[in-house]
Amino acid sequence: MSSPIRTASRFLLAALAALSILPSQAAQLVRIGAAHFPPYTVRPETGADTGLLPQLVAALNALQSDYQFVLVPTSIPRRFGDFKQGRVDMAIFENPDWGWKEIPHTIVDMGLEDAEIFVAQRQPEGRSARQQDYFDDLTGKRLALFSGYHYEFASFNAEPKYLATHYNATLTYSHDSNLLMVLRGRADIALVTRSYLSDYFLRNLKVADQLLVSDRVDQVYHHYAILRPTAPITGEAFGSLLQELRDNGQMLKIFDPYKIAVVPVPH
Template sequence: MSRTLALVTGVFAMCWGSAASPKTEITVGAYYFPPVAEISHTNEPQGLLGDLIQGIEAANEDVEIRVFYTSPKRRYLDFEAGLYDVIFFESADWGWSDRDATMSRPILTDEELYVALKKPDRDLSFFEDISRHHIVAMSGYHYGFADFETDSQVLLEKFNIEFSDSHSRNLQLIKADRPSVAEVAIISRSYLQMHLSEHPEDWRTLLISDKLDQRYQLRIIARKDGPVTADDMLHLMAPLVTNGAYRLMVEKWGLQLPRGFLTGFDLP
């Protein structure tokens, strides 16, 4: 056994007790955020989050994880009400910095791009000021162009904006060429890659910006009065990081690890 693996094993033994001890139950919050997190028709977590939960439970027999389904808008109220203990893959810029929570180092990164319909007289300058266009966006999401404001009424007063609960619907609105409803959608690079791999014909249909709306570093957030801290969750992830399983999960969904994550990964 390597020194690193021995250390990890020892830490788990101290933190979580023997196999005969009661399982530590952790409730994880999840909402529609593909390909990071999705929910199947049988109410099972999918995407990277689904793979990660399975991996954590397999690597830690004394841990049991259940999933609480929330929404982008309700996730803060549900968190403060104690309806879930932990939420994965959140940016500190998305309203978490002033809440009573612990926060891990970044464990994932992605970015969002502007997408419009390709037209003969349209080039990348179309994205220079998207506030001039009709925008379709995900309800409850934080966006750079809006200074991370999520209040629908405030956004409606500032922009010509349509709200949706589906990236797929947003792209369909763009492709339908209805400029009075939607001229620009904001889509994560990972979702866009997944969509284009399934619909390669859209390479000829969609104009994709080289300008980012935002690039985000995603972390683990945990309630301070919950059963685990954010760093405890990093302990539980450690076997998946050291054996390469987490990296493969991330790459499977077209996502990226933060720069230096693997070489600089140390147990807190």
């Protein structure tokens, strides 16, 4: 007849054995808002996994098992509401000046820099070739802009009516369309990110010589991640993961081909 102590010991050993074969605690889900912002995110609402954000998410998930990063499709205008209502935990490739100031958040410096530049037709038919001074004054010029973007020349006011009234702007949801408007003479200047233009020229080798790219920069995009105060991951933890990707070369591998600078992050 077994003693109560032996019986209890057997139950304890059995319980410990069962625990040892159970999977570890499930990774915490971190939802990242994915708005169409090429080449960072390309048409996420269609389920496409192209763009730099899916590559970054894959690298983050391969790096560790504590968090599972997933993309949640949103849009440039809708991302603020999705963030405030908790549909997403994080907005990425952002800047606090782009409408976030009144929304509680934590920022994480991603150590990435891009730029917004001006592009015009190099030599319209029947006219002399344009030079860099063409970009000095925007007055009277027809602009092709991306709807929802915050431009420094317009004091970061993204209201379509304001841009149309004050800057004779046509707004679209396609950099390709804006550049085509310039090539066809339907707009004088388009603003595009340096990273996008680099990719565009690779896809459209024949038009590179037809376009004049400004030395003037509208703004430097210094990218940040914007986290909800109650996000499953802290700003410090996310910053540490990004640093690991910098240290192992993954950040450079993902972003350098698009001329997005990987820069030091101040401590």
